[in-house]
């Protein structure tokens with residue numbers, strides 16, 4: 327779109343082609359009359375003739391980033407819960423840790439109980455809510471980030487004290503660093519014979535994760551996920567980091583966020599767990615989710631309770647979408663139902679076209695690993 331031939335540019339500038347060619351030569355560019363000029367050359371030439379180039383800004387209404395990136399005035403921002411992902415080498419205790427936190431912190435008497443699994447849950451530490459992503463931590467980073475979605479505020483890197491730093495530990499550190507999120511190191515399996523937290527600390531120095539006792543700034547917490555020891559320390563540290571970072575969102579706008587997981591349910595149709603990242607999601611809202619769209623028919627929170635609204639950093643399971651989106655897809659609520667439909671249909675259409683020529687695409691599931 328930004329390209330013009332020498333002759334076309336000459337006409338726009340009310341000059342003769344030869345004048346343009348001369349100017350180009352003086353800039354060290356040899357060109358002919360019918361040659362295409364790139365945007366940089368056009369700007370250079372215009373500069374030479376003292377003409378300002380007005381860039382045409384075309385807003386692609388089907389690009390969800392346009393809505394997601396709409397900035398909020400600072401006075402509309404409020405503190406929101408942090409969203410935490412647990413990563414680390416296989417068998418170092420990620421699943422056990424997530425289960426232990428959930429069991430010890432979600433009140434047993436709550437309706438729906440703790441059997442509900444929606445891919446994320448919220449707990450409270452000293453009255454401060456924390457959202458944990460219960461999905462494969464590495465996948466949350468790799469697949470979601472490759473789609474431009476960043477869902478995590480804080481990364482917990484679990485290292486088994488009897489095993490030390492392993493390849494996936496390093497991978498996890500790299501993901502967290504690439505995402506520029508604060509890291510808390512959880513040295514797990516402290517109950518085990520052969521547990522050697524000092525060795526873990528030594529090994530992590532190589533990756534610039536230096537504990538305070540060695541003059542660094544990285545927070546280390548000692549845990550036994552199976553015995554439930556150190557869980558409160560970990561949660562306290564998460565709250566501490568959250569207070570320093572001051573994660574914020576605007577609860578008073580149309581919601582945007584990311585799909586944590588989704589599947590087709592025989593009775594309920596498309597069921598998707600969404601993490602609300604900005605705004606507040608309401609039952610009845612019209613939304614576009616990845617390449618699908620719909621209206622929020624029903625919304626269930628992480629303890630299986632029906633809710634009508636979901637503020638920032640809340641995970642909820644929704645029904646009402648026309649198709650099943652993918653983990654990592656972003657969603658945007660539109661106040662205008664017709665607009666949601668037209669954007670959704672355009673995206674659905676485009677996806678069909680994109681998929682036709684693309685048989686080599688790796689499915690997101692291929693990238694997922696079980697935690």
Ligand code: GDP
Pocket residue numbers: 414415416417418419420421422423514515516517518549550551552553697
């Ligand atoms: P993941 O692969 O990182 O999710 O690891 P898991 O949570 O599945 O744990 C792997 C194994 O380590 C399981 O047998 C757990 O019971 C065990 N494990 C996890 N945390 C601890 C711990 O704190 N102490 C001990 N002794 N074993 C643990």
Ligand code: MG
Pocket residue numbers: 417420421422696697
């Ligand atoms: Mg696991």
